[in-house]
Amino acid sequence: MTGLAFGQAPPPSLPLRFLLAAPAWGVVAGAWLALHGTEIMASRWTPATLVLVHVLALGVLGNAMLGSLVQFLPVAAGSPMPGRRAVPALHLAFNAGIAALLPALVPGTAVPASLAAVLLGGSLCAFATLALAGLARGSGPFATRAGIAAALLALLATMAMGLRLLAARHGWLGPLAWPLVDLHAATGIGGWMLGLLVAVGATAMPMLQGTAAWTTRQVAIAWALLAAALVVAAAAAAGAVPTPAWRVVALPLAPLALAAWWRQWRAPHHRGPVLRRFWASGCIALLFAVAIAAWPEPLAFDRTLAVAALVLAVALPLLVVGMLLEIVAFLAWIRLRQQVPRGTRIPGVGSLFPAPDKRRVWTLHVLASLATVAAVARPTIAGAAGIAMAWAYAATLRGAWRCWRTPLSS
Structure with a gap:
């Protein structure tokens, strides 16, 4: 825990509200898949599929990543967010x-899309602005701050494209002159989600998993790979390169996944065994996604749905949920330090969220992941996959809440 600025840590309840909302939305995602699995596996364009994609991307991954940033920026990046009193309101607006x-996203509903645009656009703009202001004034490593800033800019670009797509869908603006959906997805996954994981992982992997420290050059190479993928995505969306070039967009994920797995394998100190399992599983899922995306021959199942399932429903959640469990335990430990008198011995972070409980959560997520991917080829089991997903996230939420409540009963 050396090098962490505990004195700048926000009240633990600030990031916790996001981190608990993430698995709660995961339960919703599982229930939705269980109820609408056949429609979801029929096409990427059905309303049911769009709903599931956004529950995972915004509800699960969005909450987990925003909550992690609330904690990571001041403690590990030396960049406290100004106006942190606004965080509860931003959390409420974002989830609303x-x-x-x-x-x-479903035709014929009475909920005005303009409400979603105002709440989502306003909350994400405000959060990113506060975070970028903190990074500009921060004192942490430049590579870390620059990587997080780039990810936040990608988040804003993703949000702007999403609002434009929503406007076209509801007739506020004219139809788009060129396809934007795939670029919206590529920027959100490659720039925001993977970009933030690279920036945060360069610090978190040595600290929590005992890997060798990342050099500035290695972080720059990782970001160069992501940037190259986004350039190809933009060119393909604009029609400047053939449509099959979209398959090339996935290729930079392979060296990133292999590098993370290799650093774990060659770690000089083996820490966080369950977190290592989460990350190893997530990296394997990313490699399978790359292989399916780049496979030159036709496949017996929907290629796009398979890649989306592997990335959005399996790989990224495994990477993020593993970190979420560690952060919740860390927050509970900080809270316990604040509660007990100075000089009182307190349990270590690892004992607040026991390893057997984490392993059970990991096992449930792996089983749910296998079922979800299998449902792409066999839509008839999508209902069972949804139940498994909801169960995994319910166990995550229960474990995180029990860990948080431990200091009160100790």
């Missing part, structure tokens, strides 16, 4: 915006 967006 998700709740308003989902029915707006």
Whole structure:
């Protein structure tokens, strides 16, 4: 824990509200898949599929990543967010915006899409602005701050494209002159989600998993790979390169996944065994996604749905949920330090969220992941996959809440 600025840590309840909302939305995602699995596996364009994608991308991954940033920026990046009193309101607006967006994606619903646009657009703009201001004034490593800033800019670009797509869908503006959906997805996954994981992982992997420290050059190479993928995505969306070039967009994920797995394998100190399992599983899923995306021959199942399932429903959640469990335990430990008198011995971070409980959560997520991917080829098991997903996230939420409540009963 050396090098962490505990004195700058926000009240633990600030990031916790996001981190608990993430698995709660995961339960919703599982229930939705269980109820609408056949429609979801029929096409990427059905309203049911769009709802599930946004529950995972915004509800699960969005909440987990925003909550992590609330904690990571001041403690590990030396960049406290100004105006942190606004965080509870931003959390409420963001999640209310998700709740308003989902029915707006289904034709014939009465919920106004403009409400979702205002709540989501306003909350994400405000959060990113506060975070960028903190990074500009921060004192942490430049590579870390620059990487997080780039990810936040990608988040804003993703949000702007999403609002434009929503406007076209509801007739506020004219139809788009060129396809934007795939670029919206590529920027959100490659720039925002993977970009933030690279920036944060360069610090978190040595600290939590005992890997060798990342050099500035290695972080720059990782970001160069992501940037190259986004350039190809933009060119393909604009029609400047053939449509099959979209398959090339996935290729930079392979060296990133292999590098993370290799650093774990060659770690000089083996820490966080369950977190290592989460990350190893997530990296394997990313490699399978790359292989399916780049496979030159036709496949017996929907290629796009398979890649989306592997990335959005499996790989990224495994990477993020593993970190979420560690952060919740860390927050509970900080809270316990604040509660007990100075000089009192307190349990270590690892004992607040026991390893057997984490392993059970990991096992449930792996089983749910296998079922979800299998449902792409066999839509008849999508209902069972949804139940498994909801169960995994319910166990995550229960474990995180029990860990948080431990200091009160100790």
